[in-house]
Amino acid sequence: MEALRKVKVEVRNVSLAYGATKVLHDVSVTIEPGEFFALLGPSGSGKSTLLRLIAGFNQAQSGQILIGGEDLSRVPPWKRDIGMVFQNYALWPHMSVAENVAFGLEERRLPRDVVRARVAAALELVGLKDYAERRPGQLSGGQQQRVALARTIAIEPKVLLLDEPLSNLDAKLRVHMRAELLSLQRKLGITTIFVTHDQEEALSISDRVAVLDHGVIQQIGTPMELYDHPANRFIADFVGTINLIRGRVEPNGDRARFESPLLGRIELRVPVTGAADAEIAIRPHALVLAAADHPGDAGRVWVEGVVAEREFLGEFVRYTVKVGDAELIADAPHFIGGASRPPGARVKIGIDPAQVKLLS
C-alpha cells in the first residue's frame, strides 16, 4: 500500500451540548498533515465526542470542522472519507474477515478485482492475509483490531481516527500494538487522531497531544512540553505523577520568591508580576532522597521527613515521605544492592529550584 495524501484537520471554536450538559466548549485545535495526534483526557472529558464529531456521528451546535481546508459540518458520515477504528472494533459477525474489509470498497462501487486486490493488500499490511476467510469471532482481540484497522485503511481515508484503540488489549499486547500502530502510521503518512485516557500511551507515541477536561482543551503540545511545562494544575496532576505544594509567591528582582510552610523560602528563576497565592509542582524523580545525616548542599533546598510508604516499581522505588503535615512523593533509582529505606526511616529530601515549576 502506498503512502496516502497528507491532510490537515482544523477544529474551529466547536461547542456541543446535550440539553444543559456542555460536552465541548469552544474547542479549537489544528492537526498538521501527517501528524500522529492524541486527544487525552479522563472519561467524560469530551475527547470521544470530539472524535465522533470529526467522523460525523455528532453534530456541533457551533463551530467548524475543516478537513484539508473543506468544511465538513454538513456532510453525512458516509460521504466524509474519514476512517475510524472503533473501541470495540465493530466487526460484523455475519461477515468473514475479507467481507468486512471489502465492505467500504463495495460501498464505493469499485470493480470486483480492484476490491479483491485492495482487500489482500490491506490484510497483508496488518499481517493477516491467511485469515481472510475466518469469522471475526474466531480471532483473538489483537487480530480483531488488525482487521478493524485493515477495514478502515482499505478505503484509503483522508484521516484515520482511533477511538481508545488499545484499551481492549492486555498490557503486553498493548505495548506491542502501540509500536505497530506508529510504524503503520509512519509508513502510510496518514494524519491520525487517537483518543486515549492513558497518559503513558499518549506521551509515548504521539507527535503532539491535546489534553481535554470538562469539554475544554487544557493544553496542546508535544509530550515533553506537557510533561515539563504543564500549563495548569490539572495538566500537572493528570500527566505523570507530581508533587503540588501550596504557598505564596512574590517578586524578588527579576526572579520570584516562593514561600511555603513546607519548604520555607526558595528562589525560582521565573519573573512574576506581583504577590499572590500560588502552587509549585515538582516531579518525584527530580527530588533527591538522602539519608538523614546527609550534610546537604547549597544548590538544593533540603527538608527532613519520615518514610511513610514504599512502592517497588523495578526501575525505581517510589517513596511517600511525610514532611511536617504534608507528604512528598520521591522516586529513587534502583540498582542491585542499592539502598532501600523502610517505612519509618528518617530521610532528607533535596529540591533543585531549577526543577520546580510555578503553576499559574
Place this chain on the structure above:
Amino acid sequence: MSSRFTPAQLAVALLIAAFLVLFLIVPVLTVVYVAFADGTGGFTLSHFASFFHISLMRESFRNSLYVAFWSVVFASLIAVPLAYFTARFEFRGAALIQTLGVLPLIMPPFVGAVAMQLIFGRSGTVNLLLGEWFGFTLPIMDGLNGVIFVEALHYFPFILMNLVVALNNIDSSMEESAQNLGSSGFRLFRRIVFPLAMPGFIAGAALVFIKVFDDLGTPLVLNQTNMLAPQAYLRITTIGIEDPIGYVASVIMVAFSLFALWASTWVMRDKEYATLQRGYGGLAKRRLGRGQSVLAYAWILLVLAIVLAPHLGILLLSIAKVWSFSVVPDSYTLEHYATVFQDSPRMIWNTVFYCGVAALIDVVIATAIAYILLRTRIPGRQALDFTVTMALAIPGVVLAIGYLRTFRDIEIPFTGELLTTSWALLIIAYAVRRLPYALRSCVAALQQMHVSLEEAAENLGATKGRTIRRIVVPLMAGGIAAGLIVSFMTAAVELSATLMLVTAQHDAPMSYGIYLYMQSAAGRGPGAALGVLAVLIVAAGTYASHRVIARRGTREAQGGIAKVQEIQTAGA
C-alpha cells in the same frame, strides 16, 4: 447519529402510525364510545348500570376474574420449578423440557379442552382409573375448574419462557457474591435469584392473566358461557352489533387487561434489571444430589405428563372410532383424517396463507418500529411502541367487535366487497394482535446490537438505507425469525377474533373448522384430526425457521470449535 431522522424514516413511521390508528386505536375507541354513548351521542353510564343489573353479567364478571386469578396461580406453580430446575441445574434433557413446555402453545386451548374432558373429566381416563382403584374421583374438569385447569396448562409457558430468559440473564457474579457472603440453597434462591428474575416472572404472569381473560374458545367448548368473553360474543352474535351490553363487557375486559399490563410495569418500576455483561457467563449450572435428582425428575415428569395429556388425547381422539366412558378408545380408525382431507383442505390453506401473511406484516412493521425506536429521534416514536404493546391488552373479541362496528358498510375499493365480510380483515386482525410479540423479539435483537456496528458501516461509506440492508437486518435475522415463528404460531391457533370475523365457510381457517367440528359429538373425531394437522403445520413452520436460525448459529458454533482446536494445538 448525525441527524435526528431522515425523511424516509419519517415517512415509514407515519405509515405505521396510520396503520395502527386505523386498525387498532379507532376500532377500540369505537367500542368504548358505544359503551358510553346514549342514542343521541351524549355521555351515559346507563349501559353499565343495566349491565350490572343483569345477574348473569355480574356472575360472568366475577367468574372471569376468578378464573384468571387461579389460572395465574396454577400456571406459576407449574412454571417456576420447571424454569428453575432447567435453567439452574445440570440436567439431562433440560433443552427438551423447555421445548416441550412450548408445545401447549401451538395447540389451541379449546382443542386441548375437549381432550382434557376425555382424560380428566368426570368420566374421563383419570377418574375412571381413580374410581376403579381407589373409589373416588376428582372434579378437575367440573365447571370453572375445567377452564382454570386448561388455561393454566395452556399458558404456563409464558411464565416459563420469560422466567428462563430472566434466569439466564443473571450474571453469575450476582450469585457467586451471595454465596461468598454465606448464602446458599433455598435462601439464595429466595433472596437473590428469584428477585433478580422477578421482571421475567411478573411479565409472564401478567400475560397469562390477560390471555385467560381474553380467551373465548375454551369457555365455549367447556360450555362455561357465564364469563365475560363468551357473553360479549353471544350478545353481539345473537342480539346484534347494536347491543350495548356486549360493548360494556368489552370495555370491562379491556380495562382489566390494561390494568394487569400497567400493574406489571408499575410493580417493577425503579427496579433495575440484572442484565448479563457481554463476555460473562450466566448462572453456573450445578449438579443435583441423588435425592434431589429423583425429586426433581419426578416432579418434572408429572408436569410433563399432564402437559402432554391433551396432545396425546387429541391424537387418540383423532384415530378413535368410539371413545366414551372408557380409559382409552375401544377401536381405532383413520377415517377422520379422510373426512378432514375431503372436507377442509381449503381451511388448511387458509390458515397457512392468513397466518403467513399476518406474520410477514408483523416482522416488517416490527423491524421498522424497532429501528425507529432505537436508532432515530423521531418525536413520538415511543408512542408507536406503547400503542403496539397496548394491543396485548385488547381481547380478540373486542378487536373484532370494534372492526365490525367501525368498518360496517365500508367497501374494499374496486371489488365492491364489504370489508367486514372479507378475509383481508381477518389477516389484519391477526397481524395487529400478534404485533406485540414480533415487536419485542425485534427490539431485543436490535438492542443487543452495538450501534458502532452501524456507525462503522456509515464510516466506510454506506448510507443509512444501505446500512440497514447490509448490517442491521442480517444481524437482526435471528430475532426477526423468532418473531415470525411466534406470530405465525399464535395466529394459527387464534379463535376469539376468528369466530367473529369469519362470515363464509370457504374463508374460514382451521381454528374455526376445529371449533365447528367440536360442537357436535360426531364431529369430535374429524375435529381432533384437524387439530393434529394444525399442530403439525405449526411445528413444521417452527422447525423450518429453527433450521434457518441454526444454520447461522452453527457458523458461530464452528467458530468456537475452531478456536478451541487452535488453542489446543498451540498448547501442544
